[in-house]
Amino acid sequence: MSKTPNILIIDDEVEVGNFLNHLLSSKGYDVSVGYSGTDCNQLLEREHYHLAMLDVKLPDTSGLSLLAKVKAKFPLCKTIIMTGYSTVKTAVEAIKLGANDYIEKPFDDIDQLETLIDELLDGTVTSEQSTMDKLAKDSGFMIGESQTMKQLVTMAYKISKKNVNVLIEGETGTGKEVLAHYIHLASKRMEHPLIGINCGAISEALLESELFGHEKGSFTGAFKERKGVFEIASSGTLFLDEIGEASLSTQVKLLRVLETGEFMRVGDESIRKTNTRIIAASHVNLVNAVQEKRFREDLLYRLDVVKLTIPPLRERKEDLPSLITYLLEKHHSSLHFSNEAMNVLMEYDWPGNIRELSNVIKRAVVLADGEVNIIGTDYLPEKLLSSQTHSPPEQLLDREESFEVYLKRWNQKILSLWKTEGEVDLSSVLIQVKELETEVGKAFVQRTLKSTIGDRKVAAERLNISMRKLRYLLNEKGSS
Ligand SMILES: Nc1ncnc2c1ncn2[C@@H]1O[C@H](COP(=O)(O)OP(=O)(O)OP(=O)(O)O)[C@@H](O)[C@H]1O
Numbered sequence: 001m002s003k004t005p006n007i008l009i010i011d012d013e014v015e016v017g018n019f020l021n022h023l024l025s026s027k028g029y030d031v032s033v034g035y036s037g038t039d040c041n042q043l044l045e046r047e048h049y050h051l052a053m054l055d056v057k058l059p060d061t062s063g064l065s066l067l068a069k070v071k072a073k074f075p076l077c078k079t080i081i082m083t084g085y086s087t088v089k090t091a092v093e094a095i096k097l098g099a100n101d102y103i104e105k106p107f108d109d110i111d112q113l114e115t116l117i118d119e120l121l122d123g124t125v126t127s128e129q130s131t132m133d134k135l136a137k138d139s140g141f142m143i144g145e146s147q148t149m150k151q152l153v154t155m156a157y158k159i160s161k162k163n164v165n166v167l168i169e170g171e172t173g174t175g176k177e178v179l180a181h182y183i184h185l186a187s188k189r190m191e192h193p194l195i196g197i198n199c200g201a202i203s204e205a206l207l208e209s210e211l212f213g214h215e216k217g218s219f220t221g222a223f224k225e226r227k228g229v230f231e232i233a234s235s236g237t238l239f240l241d242e243i244g245e246a247s248l249s250t251q252v253k254l255l256r257v258l259e260t261g262e263f264m265r266v267g268d269e270s271i272r273k274t275n276t277r278i279i280a281a282s283h284v285n286l287v288n289a290v291q292e293k294r295f296r297e298d299l300l301y302r303l304d305v306v307k308l309t310i311p312p313l314r315e316r317k318e319d320l321p322s323l324i325t326y327l328l329e330k331h332h333s334s335l336h337f338s339n340e341a342m343n344v345l346m347e348y349d350w351p352g353n354i355r356e357l358s359n360v361i362k363r364a365v366v367l368a369d370g371e372v373n374i375i376g377t378d379y380l381p382e383k384l385l386s387s388q389t390h391s392p393p394e395q396l397l398d399r400e401e402s403f404e405v406y407l408k409r410w411n412q413k414i415l416s417l418w419k420t421e422g423e424v425d426l427s428s429v430l431i432q433v434k435e436l437e438t439e440v441g442k443a444f445v446q447r448t449l450k451s452t453i454g455d456r457k458v459a460a461e462r463l464n465i466s467m468r469k470l471r472y473l474l475n476e477k478g479s480s
Pocket residue numbers: 140141142143170171172173174175176177178179241281283354355358476477480
């Protein structure tokens with residue numbers, strides 16, 4: 001940049017304006033300071049700015065509306081939103097609206113602030129892109145081609161360095177855990193542990209002991225004292241999977257840690273401190289759970305400072321080809337799919353999302369390896385093919401009907417193999433038997449869920465199985 005960059009600062013706190021003016025002028029930048037929306041409007045008429053630093057909350061307007069004005073007048077102008085703790089959510093919103101970054105006041109790391117400003121003005125954003133790509137590779141997160149995923153990952157990268165909690169929502173198998181791994185690797189906590197806990201998979205008592213630790217003798221089986229993950233991951237990241245399934249009593253304890261950073265081990269009265277960062281995930285919509293009184297509103301407020309929603313695979317089919325290539329490589333295969341097989345993969349709805357895709361690819365690779373170079377439709381599971389055969393009327397078929405079709409076809413296929421006099425590949429038959437088991441389990445669960453209007457607990461009771469088993473049957477865990 002040949003001309004000295006102009007920086008615009010708008011903040012109603014005079015000291016903030018003075019401080020930044022002093023800091024940035026001494027670095028050789030031209031600085032203009034205003035204290036309100038009116039000042040900002042006037043200054044925007046006078047100069048051409050390269051960087052604008054805008055306070056979120058101003059007496060006569062909001063930083064978000066100033067952001068829109070700055071961007072409309074100077075599309076290339078870089079923008080930083082300045083926020084206090086109570087307005088971090090708005091600052092995150094500003095990033096979604098195109099702000100380059102946000103900083104929290106009071107500024108506790110001036111070096112970092114200077115680096116951010118220098119980098120934005122130098123245009124070193126391209127190196128940021130390559131860092132983002134490298135991190136995605138290292139964490140096993142395939143971004144894909146869709147704009148939604150690109151924006152989601154950019155957002156995840158930007159907030160990874162901040163000390164804010166993150167909530168990741170998305171259907172089962174969409175990659176919430178992999179995204180949490182990505183955020184941890186991109187954060188300043190990467191040298192410290194990332195620990196994951198599934199809040200729905202264990203009993204309330206065990207979950208509390210896992211989270212907070214326990215003292216010797218605090219319950220039957222507590223033979224010695226044990227640290228909980230809030231202690232172990234104190235400098236790292238805690239991934240709380242299926243947070244919506246934590247009991248209301250555990251939610252109260254979690255809220256306390258989030259508000260104060262304090263907790264107590266089970267069976268101990270002494271207060272301990274933690275500095276862990278929480279990334280929570282849920283496949284259910286927590287806003288609905290709050291309305292249904294199953295989830296505390298105040299806890300949700302603390303958790304979703306940044307909310308990242310991963311769209312289901314069926315809504316971003318343009319990502320399928322790169323995901324398929326990635327997963328073939330992951331399963332060490334140099335095979336590829338025939339055009340016909342690709343069409344089937346593209347047509348299918350992927351209710352189990354990337355986990356299901358990964359399983360289908362793994363299965364095809366195992367079956368096709370050593371037999372063919374190009375994977376044809378024969379190596380795809382029946383459910384994908386039957387969903388094709390019946391489309392478009394498939395959309396009209398409800399799940400129960402398609403399950404009956406599936407059963408009939410499965411039966412016919414095995415009977416015809418049985419009647420074959422020639423060689424039979426028994427391993428492949430047995431894989432199909434396993435698949436049948438999965439489909440039968442899933443069909444019963446889905447039918448029951450329909451009658452309980454989605455209430456998993458009641459459905460599990462009616463089927464006489466545990467919640468864990470129910471999730472397993474829905475292919476939500478343990479099958480990848
Ligand atoms: N973007 C992605 N790139 C590569 N692999 C992915 C991606 N997303 C998901 N996967 C793979 O899909 C499987 C499921 O991912 P993950 O466990 O992160 O999903 P999830 O949303 O946390 O699921 P659940 O809600 O059931 O816990 C894993 O094997 C993971 O490696």
